[in-house]
Amino acid sequence: MAQRKKLIIGNWKMNLNVHEASIFVHTIAKDVAVHRDVEVVLAPTALALQPISLQINRRQFKLAAQNFYHQDQGAFTGEVSATQLRGLVEYALVGHSERRHIFHESDKDIRAKVQAAIRNHIKPVLCIGETAQQKADGETNDCLHDQLVGGLANVTSEELEKVVIAYEPVWAIGTGNNASPSDVEKATRAIRSQIKHLYGEASAESVHVLYGGSVKADSAATYLQVPGVDGLLIGGASLDRQAFLSIVSKAHGAAATQDASA
Ligand code: 13P
Secondary structure (H helix, E strand, O other): OOOOOEEEEEEOOOOOOHHHHHHHHHHHHOOOOOOOOEEEEEEOOHHHHHHHHHHOOOOOOEEEEOOOEOOOOOOOOOOOEHHHHEOOEOEEEEOOHHHHHOOOOOHHHHHHHHHHHHHOOOEEEEEEOOOHHHHHOOOHHHHHHHHHHHHHOOOOHHHHOOOEEEEOOHHHOOOOOOOOHHHHHHHHHHHHHHHHHHHOHHHHHHOEEEEEOOOOHHHHHHHHOOOOOOEEEEOHHHHOHHHHHHHHHHHHHHHHHHHHHO
């Protein structure tokens, strides 16, 4: 079986202006090694995508949009479409819990965005995860099932090859309450089993599944070793130069270990 690449995505959310984002990239670039089995992806403010795209070595960094609108063009004041992002970004986050909970995006909106990303040759990173209440009620798997089925309806098995799934429990985001490795392993297994049910064994083996939620430099290696976890989606720690570099180097280490044991 082909090795799945490690993916480290830094989601800067609504932090850093264009100038600060550019300086941040400049300061980490000299310390991020290029590794064929690790992809380092930056998701800055939409305003910084264009200037940063001109600044980066695309073998070293890829870019992701944090959000976009599902229509390709038209009278949608204030929105940015996947068509406008095409060529600029390799990935786009879809269904992030902040979009679901603060901006009330529904599974229908999220499904339309997944479709728009695929149509525009952008890989959607479909974010799913349960709330604290759902976890307490034992509804984690049901929630993951519903968000997967909701987000992936209409996605063919060929298109699924471009989709990344990120497991981000809502209660773990920005709270410091990170999920235990065994919780993450269980959720990852539930996700792959659902993908297997929808698309078959080969897709379940090849789909990339990330973990996100309060990952820090000192917890990254633990998550990267959880069976079935192919990388990390990082918020707060991605804005800390040392922490982010340390996480990237741990992904390099995890990829190298897998290479050696392959
Ligand atoms: P934190 O790492 O700050 O918890 O954020 C996680 C996240 O939402 C990444 O998309």
